[in-house]
Amino acid sequence: MVIESDVLIIGSGITAAMVAEKLAEERDARIVVVEAGGPAAPLEERAGRRARYVAYGENPWPDDHVDGLAVEGMLSRTMQVGGQAMRWGGVTPRFSPEDFRLRTLYGVGEDWPITYEDLDPFYQEAEERIGVAGVQGPAELDPRSKPYPLPPLPLTYNLEQLRRWGEEAGIPLWSQPAAKASQPYRGRPACCRNDTCAPVCPTGAKYSPDFTWQALTEAGRVELVTRAFVRRLVLERGSTRVSHAVAVNLDSPDEQLEFHARVFVLAGGYLWTPHLLLLSAEPRFPDGLANTSGLVGRYMGGHRSVHAYVELPQKLYPGMSLQHGLLSKRFMRPGPLDRYVRHDLQVWESTYGREPRLRGDDGRVLLGDELLQDWRRRTQTGVARLRSYYDVLPARASGVTLDDARTTPWGDPLPRLELREAETSHALRAHTEECIRDVFERMARAGGGRVLMMRADDLQDHPSGGCRMGEDPATSVCDPWGRTHDHENLFIAGAPVCVTAGCTDATLTFCALALRTAAEVGKEFPAQSG
């Protein structure tokens, strides 16, 4: 079966949704989107599915994976229409200007070929398309050229206490920007603090890509093909342009699908995009498509974190909004440094150490009123959760290769994911984590509290890279707009084009990059007439 289009987008997560929506609005182009997973549960089922998640821990997005595609080290098995953003927490800070100039400013990592100022209009566009509620922090810490499209989620009583605590410690904290409607927005209702944003918002107040796909498919602007896993890209004979994508129909594996298009946009994320390029090797590109540089699947990394729980002398009421918090960029914009360390800071209310328990301090089993009284006695003081992300600079070898030992159900090598940090990053780790611990301890003292627990995690969150952008084809996979150096009609959107991972949640940055790529893709087609 052959499916023709002007633009084929591979993947249907949040970056694919950004690309598709922008192209559909602005350009006269036939757009097909191909997704390996199946459709997500519709909005009208969410309340019931959420109820079963709350009551029984059941997956509110059942069957949101494809069998046979488990990869060690991957952060999520989710593979469905909308991708991981169907279950994301919706926290949407921007990177700081420094994130794009690490080598120039600090002598570590690499500079991006674009600046924060280049990305600013696309950040704004992403925030408007998603509906991000936020407030600008102090301008010197949180630069932006226009206001957020939605007012911030109001600080709960708890968060206001914690914000003041931060002030006492000399750290400005403000409402986290979030993809949660603080007032009705584009058909989505205002948030009402159901507080299960991750993994499921029962009302649709939190943005998820299914809203975009529903609008686009109902308007006939996009054709969405699901349950089709793209196995390789094929080049035109005698040309380096991509001719078509070959996919397997998961519901009828003997059926091969071919997607022919003028332009191809890979929006499969950090793992599956480089994997597809590597799988698509052919005699002219024996190391995989777009891989003349040898950097497909390379220089991939994320941000690690340090967590702490701090007991504070004031009474808090956990449950007002556990999934909304405070953000500070104070440590993302540190000014001149003797030794590189940058991190964000996010603060939430917490129930850590304040849960009901079965045994008292004397070891006796508590029952009846005793158990409740024990719980009440232990909740007279509050607890805050602190987390700081810091960027991990990747080694060249860090990322995705083809696994010789494990295959997909269709016989292709699965990706092998191995994240390794650069020596400079490894040498900075202890210093970075110590600095973060100092911040947490200082905050605890300033608030008259104490640290209950503190730990550093090895997990690298929001991994990106693998198809880094750059001006020089010898040291990058795509140009600053996401167009691959090797194939003029092949673009990469979102996470894989990142040069460094930043030190805060990265999804909004992935979206901004994807919109920038879409702007470039759009130049191939006439403007939408109306």
Next chain:
Amino acid sequence: MAGLTRRLFLKTLAPVVPAAALPAAVWPQASGREPPAQEPLEAQLLGALAEAVLPLGELGAEGVAAVAHEFRAWAAGYRPVAELDHGYGTAELRYGGPDPVPGWSAQLRALELESRQRHGCGFVELGIAERQALVRRQIEAEAAGGLPAPADARHVAVGLLAFFYALPAATDLCYGARIGRLTCRPLSDSRARPAELVPGS
């Protein structure tokens, strides 16, 4: 603090929807699994257990009965080996355990039998302290510290406690305030300290 009423409990139990309340289309038809049919937990024994382990003095008899009723309904709605939320940071898919109700039912009957062996009367006829003593003896090995997820509890008493203390109403009772955890609440109401819980409201 005087008790929460049955009305308030039922109001705050909105997140807990018994299986029967879900439309058939929500069930995973592709897997061919149907809602389970099973014997529910014995109501009278469960009610007696609830009086022993739940905060009877604060909830009152009516509040305790309401919780026992909802726990029974919750247990009846459990789907064995359901796909669980697979979380983030892992490629693992997770599935729930077997139906805990048969084992829990046997434990309720065991409480009844032990009561007759030790005291010559049924569990329901014992005083609260004597019921608690029997329960303590049975859960001593399980009571490690914190409360597990209700379906993971090995003993029905622990399951009941875990169920209750996971309720938004329990949090409100602990803090003496209408927090309404996990319920839909206007953003505009979030700035103020949660209203104090008024007895009998």
